Amino acid sequence: MIPWLSLIIWLPTLAALFIAVTPRHWVRLIQALALSAGAASTFLSIRVFFAGLMDTAALNKFQVVEALPWLESLGIQYKVGVDGLSLSMILLTGLVSLAALWMSVSIDKRQKEYFVLCLLAISGVYGVFASIDLFFFVIFYELASIPMYFLVGIWGSDKIGSGRPIYRERAATKLLIYLQLGGGLVLLGILALYFATGAKTFDLQMLLQTQLSGAHQKVLFLIFFVGFAIEAGLVPLHTWLPEGHSSAPTPLSMLLAGVLLKMGGYGILRFCLQLTPDASAKFLPAFAILGAVNVLYGGLCALRQSDVKVMIAYSSVSHMGMFYLGIGCCAAASPFNGYGVLGAQFQLFSHGVITALLFAVAGAVYNKTHSRDLRAWGGLGARAPVYTFFYVLAAMGSLGLPGMTGFWAEFMVLFGTWGSQWPLAVLAVPGLLITTMFLLRSVQYGFFGPLNPDHVGMQDADWWELVAFLMLATAALWFGIFPAGLTATVLPILPALIGGAL
């Protein structure tokens, strides 16, 4: 039997090792190695996804589990597998990471170190979503976050000009401090869990069998929630996001917004909802108000940004608000409470794909124009129809045009919220309008209107950029037209998340 999941996780690391011993001026070989490893992982993750889709009923338990004993005395082993919660996350990582690697072709300095770090981070992200053993969860978590510091600090860009300046070293430091703070809390929570259950194991499957007392659940819930919320951009812990995302090189912005943010959301679903259901039912409905705040606050901030990447970063804050709203209905007394959680999980996928596409286009245009200022772009539609098309497509997906993935996420989240706490759903409505406003504003200033004479000679998308755009756009449209492909994987595990049958 072939260990598909382990291949998905470790192929990028393997490629990183090969690249590490390749001479640095063989850039083409380095790129080819990185891309082929990324493509292989992505292909396998698509394969695993469809294999899971064939037999959705079994997805309430971990599938394709692979285990190797490691430190048995401490209850640590290498154990990976997927269930309904993580299956679509693996697919998301596959899509976003490969698109990010394609966009990395434009990186023009120190490619060797860049690809090594980038591939290690991708391995880490896959591992976070796939690991069943919580010790390895922490290891993978660190593997995903530490390289970000170097990648942002070395290959990032400064923003000097209108507004307050953002320096990449500072942004990288801030990003790492926040991620480590979150990671530290998660580690603390996992250790507390280890002792609180008394099972003396890091195996999630066994931990899920144990019963935690009410007090333990509350403490653990708070530790996990805050730890993961730092990563998933909860206001006021979101502040690493705008600086980090805007300073990062394009592929990194895609990875950060596309999958790293989702690690936080996934962690909340996995740890808070699944391991501490009683405490979640107690706290999360109250925390849903934070979700509404996120939606409005992120939107209002995005509305006034002239830097396109900062704007997209704030839009992520706004969209993650939908996630918090959705999980807020996890235990409401309404028969429709499941939709909220279903929509929240959908939002993780949909926002990952769509925001990665937005960042990809914005970053590609930045490479060509050397400006991130929307007003300095001006009328690019006349010169770059491909960029324009994909940016408008991503904007429409992001604002939730019916028929694209973003719509279904919003629809289900608000449906659940309406059923459980209708005032919050009403409160989120201005957020939807604000989202429309800032996205259309960015389209208008950046791509429509008279062409800025500086960009008369601008080239349209390169072919490798087109590949990245097409991958992400296809996913955003495909699951908008066939939303059942995603919901079917989550439905089996939904009862475990909302503490009861639908």
Next chain:
Amino acid sequence: MDFIWLVLALPLLGSLLCSTHYRALGKAATGMLASLAILGAFGAAAATWFRVHAAGSYTSQLATWLHIPGVSGVDVAALADPLSATMLCTVTGVAFLIHCFSMGYMSDEEDYGRFFASLNLFVATMVLLVMANNLALLLVGWGGVGYASYSLIGFYRQKPSAVSAARKAFLINVVGDVAMMFAIFIIGSRVGSLEFTSFLGPASLDRMSGETILAAGVCLMIAAYAKSAQLPLHTWLPDAMEGPTPVSALIHAATMVTAGVYLMVRCAPLFGHGPEGADLMVIMARLGAITALVAALCAVAQNDLKRILAYSTMSQLGYMFMAAGVGAYGAAIFHLVSHAFFKALLFLTAGVVIHALHGEQDIRKMGGLGKKMPGVQLAFLIGALALAGIPPLVGFWSKEAILLGTFQDGNMERQLLWGVGILTALLTAYYTGRAYVLTFWAPARHESELHLPGSSMTWPLAVLSMASVAAGLAGHELVSEVQSLATHLPVAETHETFGALQITAILAGLIGLGVAYSSHKTGRASLVPDSAVPVLLGCESIDSLSKGAAGSFRSFADMVAVKVDPVISQQAPDLIQRSLYGTSSLLCQLQGGSLRLYAVAVLASSTLLALFVYGLFSLSIGAGQ
């Protein structure tokens, strides 16, 4: 699989091909392909219409779209009944003629691929909206129409005013989308089904409480008002004239603004249920009448040919909503269909005129075109007479159906609504006549060489003119026929005899036209004194009101982004950082190399340690005893 899906599939396919293969196809072939796609859709729609009227309504389900426990009816399924079949035929038929017209009109454009792709997409989304058998699928069409209109209104991308107009239209449409989404939540969570035949059935409606019906009805009405440009969500419609003229024709005749009327008629059982539904219908009728009147007043004060027509659409839609509000659903749909024909005719003719005058849209600078373009003049005249409601044109019969449906003996409110309708008819005849006279009869006020239309632009005009005349001549028999065919809802009791009511309406139309002719035949620009213009432009004041609101909202956003956010994301972390540095430097001073400090520290800490040990001892001794 039923051929009703061809109505959707062909325009979608056309849109895809036009957007990807326009270079290989070339200009003429791209336009031809787009038009043929719509022609095919029209054929399928007509076949559906005949099948529905031969064999009754049916539902064609392709798949369950989204399986969410507790709510059924989120399916990919089409409902073919007289209402949707009639709408499909109208939409595709008028759209086909507009497509053909566009081939000539847009022949100078560079971006014809994008134009025809968007045009086809516009039709496809409207078709989806009309044929959906549940609210979720309808919402997809609803949003899609909004997107397609965004891309077409802002077709001239390099023009900032066009892009702003497109953005405004889209934003207001999103208001409608959100309202529709909430209608879905309300209905879905109470009834558990989003399918029209199921949640509009009497059993489901009985299960809904009065408040639920009120809330769902209000949400549906907001959605419809945003899409159909009714007060107070109308501000996008006049601005939407920034798009190319065929797009305006499409928006006004077939694919966009009629969606709201369709939704109201589709959800008629909801509004007909209980006292709350009745309340909503009263509001709908009153708002419809007000919109009709206010928009007509606004049209009187306009000088831009396309804006006059835009306001006239808003006014005619007001009639339709009034009809829906008084329960004359058949009349509303009849007027919708006839309006689609003559308004498309008027817009396309206006397009020819504007094309001929190299983009001039101000009627004060036109004139004398009648002699040079007699055919176009005749087409515009037919459209104008239909709009003014002069028999025997089709506009007369449909407007009469609404007015007769509104009038009720002994009901003061209904008679008042009828009166507003008559007054609006008078104004309509006047401003239509004014536009016609100033454009074609009055002395010429321009010198440029005319750019005469080619045959691809004129034959659609001929078809539309003939349709308006022929349908009108078929006349009175058609009225009740279409009403019952179109909806299968009971036709409101009307006064069958040709009596005082009709004569009043005809007189109103004639007076309006007469005034327009006598006062504008010399080329006099306006009958309204300048001081009265602001009063007439009442409904544009909502526009400035919303601009003011947007401005204050923007400053609020500024406040959050510039004042609040830096505090959270910069100053608070900085404060933590500074306090950590401060603590660190304090601690550093402990090891600053000062011998005296070390001595004090040694002394103090050894004393403390001694005390601590002593305390421990005494405690353990105490515990031992």
